[in-house]
Amino acid sequence: MKDNAYTGTTNKISISDQITAALGSLGITPIGLLLIIVLLILPFIPPFNQEHILRWLVSAALLAAQAIAFDFTTGYINVVNFGFAAFLGLGAYTSGLLAVNLGLSPWIGIFVGAIPAALVGLLTGLLTLKLRGIFAAVMAWFIGLAMLGLTRNLVDITRGPMGLSTPTLLDTSSNRPYFYIIVAMMLFTYIVLRKVIHSRYGLAFRAIGQNMDAARASGINPTYYRVFNFTLQCLIAGWLGGFYAHYFGILTPQIMLTSRTVEVLAIAYIGGRGSLWGGAVIAFPFIFLIEGLRSNLTALPGLHLVIYGLLLVLVMIFYPGGFAEFYNKASNWVKTAMRK
Amino acid sequence: MKEEKLLKEPFLVVFKRWMMSAGGITITLAVVAAIIATIDSGPFIIVNTVVTGGMWALLSLGLSLVFGVMNIPNFAHGEFFLIGSMTAYFVFNPMRLYLNDNPSAFLSAIAPFLGIFLAFLVGALMGIIMEKLIFSPLRKRSRDQWVMNSFLLTVGISVVIINNIQLIWGANFKGIPSYWNVDPLEFLGVRLSVDRLAALLLSVITLAIFWYFMRRTQTGRAVRAVAQDETGALLVGINLNKILSLTMALSAGLAAMAGASLLFMFPAYPTAGLKPLYVAWYVVILVGLGNVSAAVIGGFIVALLQTLTSYYIGTGWEDVIPTAVIIIMLIFKPSGLFGSVVKGVHEQ
Numbered sequence: 001m002k003d004n005a006y007t008g009t010t011n012k013i014s015i016s017d018q019i020t021a022a023l024g025s026l027g028i029t030p031i032g033l034l035l036i037i038v039l040l041i042l043p044f045i046p047p048f049n050q051e052h053i054l055r056w057l058v059s060a061a062l063l064a065a066q067a068i069a070f071d072f073t074t075g076y077i078n079v080v081n082f083g084f085a086a087f088l089g090l091g092a093y094t095s096g097l098l099a100v101n102l103g104l105s106p107w108i109g110i111f112v113g114a115i116p117a118a119l120v121g122l123l124t125g126l127l128t129l130k131l132r133g134i135f136a137a138v139m140a141w142f143i144g145l146a147m148l149g150l151t152r153n154l155v156d157i158t159r160g161p162m163g164l165s166t167p168t169l170l171d172t173s174s175n176r177p178y179f180y181i182i183v184a185m186m187l188f189t190y191i192v193l194r195k196v197i198h199s200r201y202g203l204a205f206r207a208i209g210q211n212m213d214a215a216r217a218s219g220i221n222p223t224y225y226r227v228f229n230f231t232l233q234c235l236i237a238g239w240l241g242g243f244y245a246h247y248f249g250i251l252t253p254q255i256m257l258t259s260r261t262v263e264v265l266a267i268a269y270i271g272g273r274g275s276l277w278g279g280a281v282i283a284f285p286f287i288f289l290i291e292g293l294r295s296n297l298t299a300l301p302g303l304h305l306v307i308y309g310l311l312l313v314l315v316m317i318f319y320p321g322g323f324a325e326f327y328n329k330a331s332n333w334v335k336t337a338m339r340k
Numbered sequence: 341m342k343e344e345k346l347l348k349e350p351f352l353v354v355f356k357r358w359m360m361s362a363g364g365i366t367i368t369l370a371v372v373a374a375i376i377a378t379i380d381s382g383p384f385i386i387v388n389t390v391v392t393g394g395m396w397a398l399l400s401l402g403l404s405l406v407f408g409v410m411n412i413p414n415f416a417h418g419e420f421f422l423i424g425s426m427t428a429y430f431v432f433n434p435m436r437l438y439l440n441d442n443p444s445a446f447l448s449a450i451a452p453f454l455g456i457f458l459a460f461l462v463g464a465l466m467g468i469i470m471e472k473l474i475f476s477p478l479r480k481r482s483r484d485q486w487v488m489n490s491f492l493l494t495v496g497i498s499v500v501i502i503n504n505i506q507l508i509w510g511a512n513f514k515g516i517p518s519y520w521n522v523d524p525l526e527f528l529g530v531r532l533s534v535d536r537l538a539a540l541l542l543s544v545i546t547l548a549i550f551w552y553f554m555r556r557t558q559t560g561r562a563v564r565a566v567a568q569d570e571t572g573a574l575l576v577g578i579n580l581n582k583i584l585s586l587t588m589a590l591s592a593g594l595a596a597m598a599g600a601s602l603l604f605m606f607p608a609y610p611t612a613g614l615k616p617l618y619v620a621w622y623v624v625i626l627v628g629l630g631n632v633s634a635a636v637i638g639g640f641i642v643a644l645l646q647t648l649t650s651y652y653i654g655t656g657w658e659d660v661i662p663t664a665v666i667i668i669m670l671i672f673k674p675s676g677l678f679g680s681v682v683k684g685v686h687e688q
Contacts, residue, residue, distance in 0.1 A: 078488055127670050134413050134487055134629070138621055139670070145618065146663035153657060258614075262499055269492065302503035302610075309499030316493050317478050 027194035032277065039183060039284075043176045054175035058182055058247065060287035062240065065186035067268040067279025069236040072193045074265075075274035076205040077229050079129065080137040081121075083144025084237055085260035090147055091117040091238025092245035092255060093158060096166035099246070106169050110242030114235045120147075121234025125227035136230070141258065148256040161252060169246040178247050185243060186280065189236055194276055196232070205229055209274075259305065266308040270315050272324025282323050363634070363678045370641050377648055385651065389644045391536045392605075394543030395598040397639030399616055400623035401550065401632060402591030408630035409567045409587040412475065412490040416498040417595055418617025423466055424459040424596025425608040426505065429514045431455040432603070436516060452519035456542070456600040463596020464589035470497065471588040476581070498613075506610035515607025539601045546597065547636060550590075554632075563587055567630075595620075619646075622662050626669060628676025637678070 023033055039061075042048045048057065066088070074080050081087070095113030098104040104112070124143055128136040151158045158164055170177055196202055204225045207215035212222050245251055254260075267286060271278030290304040297303060315322055358364040377385045403417045432455035439448050474493060479486075520534040554560040565573040566583045574580055599606075599616070606612060619642060627638035642662065649661045669677065 078485055080488060080492065127667065131674055132487070134491060135625070135670075135674075137488075137491065138413070138625055139666075142618075142622070142625075142659075142663045142666060145659045149657065149659040153654070153660075259499070262495055265492065265495065302506045305499050305503040306507070309496040309503070312496035313474065313493055313500065316489060316496065317474065317481065320482070320489075 026191050027198075027276075035281070036183075036187070040180075043179055049176075051175055054179055056287055056291050057284075058175055058179050059291075060284045061179065061182040061186050062244065062247075063264065063267060063287060064280035064283035065182065065189050065240050066237070066264045067271060067283055068186065068189050068193060068276050069233050069240070070264050070268040071271070071273060071276050071279050072197070072236075073229055073233045074268060075276070076197065076202070076209050077226050078209040079133045079226060079230065080265070081140050081230065081233060081237075082137045082258070082261055083124075083140035083142075083147070084233075084264055085258065086140075086144030086147040086256040087117045087121060087234045087237040088241035088244065088260075089151065089251075089253075089256035090120060091241030092251055093151060093164070093241075094238070095242040096164055096245040096251050097157065099167050100164065106167055106242070106246040110239060110246065113242040113245070114238035117238025117241065118231050118235035121237075122227065122231045124234075125230040129226040129230060130223045136226075144256060144258065144261070148253055151253040151256065158251075158253070164251040166245050166249055166251055168249045169243075182243060182247075185240065189240075190276060190280065193232075193236075197276065201225065201228065262305075262312075263308060266312040270311050270322050272322030272326075273320070275322070275324030278322055278324035278327075362673050363637075366641065366677050367637065370644055373648065374644055377651075381651065385647055387532060387536065388647045389640065391540050392602075392646070393640035393643030394540050394547075395602050395639075396616075396619050396623060396643050397636040398543055398546060398594045398598040399620040400627075400635040400639050401547075402594040403620045404624050404627075404630055404632045404635040405563075405587060406591045407624070408632055409563060410475070410490075410584055411487055412494065413487060413629075414591070415491060415494040415617070416470070416501065417494075417591070417620055418613030418615070419498050419501040420463050420466060420592040420595035420613075421599035421616040422501070422505065422608060422610075422613035423592075424463050424599030425603045425606065425612060426509070426514070426599075427459040427462045427596065428455040428600035428603045429516065429608050431458050432519070433514075433516060448521065452538070455519075455603075456597060459600030460593045460597045463599075464593035466596075467588040467590075467592025468585050470592070471585050475584075475588075498617075502610050502613065509610075511610055513607040513609045516603055518604050535604045542601050543598075546594065550594070559583075559586070618659065622666065625666055626676065627678045631676060631678050634676070634678035 020030060023029075028036070042057065043054055047053065066084070070081070070084055091113035093113075094116050095106065095109035098109045098112060099106050120143065124140055125136070128139040152160050154160070155162075169181065197205070204215070204220045207218065207220055208222045208225055216222055241255075244255065267283050268279040270286075271280065271282040290307070293304055293307075319325070321328075359368065374386060374389060399417070399421060402420075403414055406412050406414050406417075432451055435447070435451040435454070439451065474497065475490060478489065478493060482489075518533065518535050520538065522534045524531045524533045525537065526532075552560075554564060562573065562578045562583055563586065565576070565578060566580065566587075570580065573583070595616075599608075599613075606615075623635055623638035623642050626642065627634035645662055645665065646658055649657050653661065
């Protein structure tokens with residue numbers, strides 16, 4: 001958009017500019033659009049059209065959507081939802097149990113499952129977000145652990161570690177339609193959250209994240225905005241959980257493990273906090289790297305987690321902006337180089 | 341000022357006020373619950389509570405200390421526990437096997453202490469390495485949003501340590517049947533294994549030494565000074581880097597020691613640190629973040645809560661009940677049962 005202002009002296013607005021402006025209002029840059037188009041035709045290009053690689057793509061898109069939702073809270077109000085995986089699991093189990101016991105269609109269940117996740121998120125937020133950020137992180141973690149404990153123990157309802165088999169969204173063995181569903185969900189998550197970030201609310205979030213006392217002094221009620229942000233994140237987590245339940249067709253308490261949260265957290269941070277898109281972009285190459293390692297080095301279980309952890313530590317100490325900052329710097333450099 | 345007032349007032353008034361405070365109510369309730377449970381189902385409840393409680397106290401003490409002095413909410417604290425139990429296993433187990441073949445009274449008396457002491461040293465060393473390698477660079481780069489950033493760093497460290505241990509030593513359980521090959525003691529009709537008694541004594545002695553160190557020595561005073569006001573401590577000539585390393589070493593060493601002393605109850609395996617980590621965090625949030633002395637009492641209260649939960653409700657509920665208790669606590673007293681004493685934490 002800045003470039004248009006730079007060169008645009010004509011009164012006529014070309015169609016391509018209009019499209020760019022329309023996409024810009026959705027938060028998609030031309031390069032972003034290109035990446036999305038590549039993503040959409042990827043399932044038809046040879047190495048990626050095999051079913052097991054399509055599965056990787058689906059998990060990558062799911063992780064990307066989670067990273068976007070995660071960054072919405074960590075990157076802006078600086079609160080870490082350490083029970084993120086449990087909120088996702090709550091949505092998944094709600095949707096799955098409704099489908100199994102009441103025969104509710106998974107297409108409705110996905111949306112219904114988001115409601116309890118948002119409610120628990122709201123209560124957690126009301127309880128902890130008036131305190132310092134670390135309370136919310138630890139409390140969300142405790143509540144996550146409690147939910148994990150409940151799903152393990154209430155064997156009569158959840159079937160515990162034996163796993164709950166849930167109906168899938170579609171009657172097909174192909175992963176390709178699921179890929180398009182999750183990509184659509186990911187884009188929807190991104191567009192909605194970016195709309196929020198660019199509204200009055202987003203300004204408040206950033207003010208709170210940078211300096212809470214200053215934000216309070218300028219008349220912002222930090223608790224309200226933090227709880228709003230946290231609840232919205234939990235709502236999206238529950239919604240994505242619904243997809244998880246009806247894609248894999250089996251639910252175990254494993255879905256709520258803290259290590260799942262750590263995965264999302266690492267991706268969101270390596271992608272760049274406060275960017276929303278950073279984690280989503282990084283998730284795809286990462287899943288391929290990790291899954292490639294996992295299938296080639298089965299003798300070394302847990303190696304992928306070592307990589308996650310090490311990268312998280314390195315990024316946090318030496319390059320806190322993550323991939324998003326790297327990209328912004330590189331593109332600025334290219335722009336100035338081209339102008340010369 | 342406050343102390344003078346306390347001295348002048350009669351004991352009964354002070355006691356009454358204490359009984360009305362959240363801390364007093366909780367302690368009284370805990371003691372009553374322990375007595376009722378003991379009458380109901382036998383003295384082993386008290387024994388279990390006291391033995392694990394002592395070790396939880398050591399663990400939470402370290403976590404609380406690091407938060408109070410360095411403002412680091414350490415998520416890798418459980419990994420120090422794990423490192424301690426791993427070290428003790430690798431030191432003690434070969435000696436145990438050797439002693440099986442050639443018995444020696446002196447060596448079998450000294451071996452457990454050797455294992456536990458070495459675990460303390462290795463844990464302390466790990467703490468210093470972590471401070472120098474990870475927190476010090478971060479501190480130099482930026483102190484913005486320090487609490488959240490250091491929290492996430494420790495999450496990364498914890499994941500790396502757990503999975504490295506799994507890669508190197510595998511996921512199998514490494515445990516020992518007992519440290520002391522002696523018959524259990526009979527005490528007031530309770531059978532008490534020597535291992536448990538030793539763990540209890542060890543925790544009590546360590547807590548006493550720690551208390552003396554913090555209250556009565558120059559270095560301990562310096563640690564407390566840094567906890568109160570870092571800039572002020574620098575101004576009066578305290579070597580900040582030394583104190584920070586020492587704090588980390590102490591915290592890690594105490595956790596490792598707890599891990600080593602409880603090796604006979606909790607065998608070492610890659611994710612063995614998670615449960616102690618939950619417990620230490622439960623305790624610290626329950627009594628108030630950064631409140632070191634209350635963490636000791638909290639350790640015993642949480643141990644009691646766990647013992648009662650696993651005996652009356654079932655083992656799988658150990659995470660659910662304490663979480664419910666903490667939620668209730670946060671509704672009524674968000675700064676913790678005994679109040680938080682952390683100052684100068686500029687964090688959102």
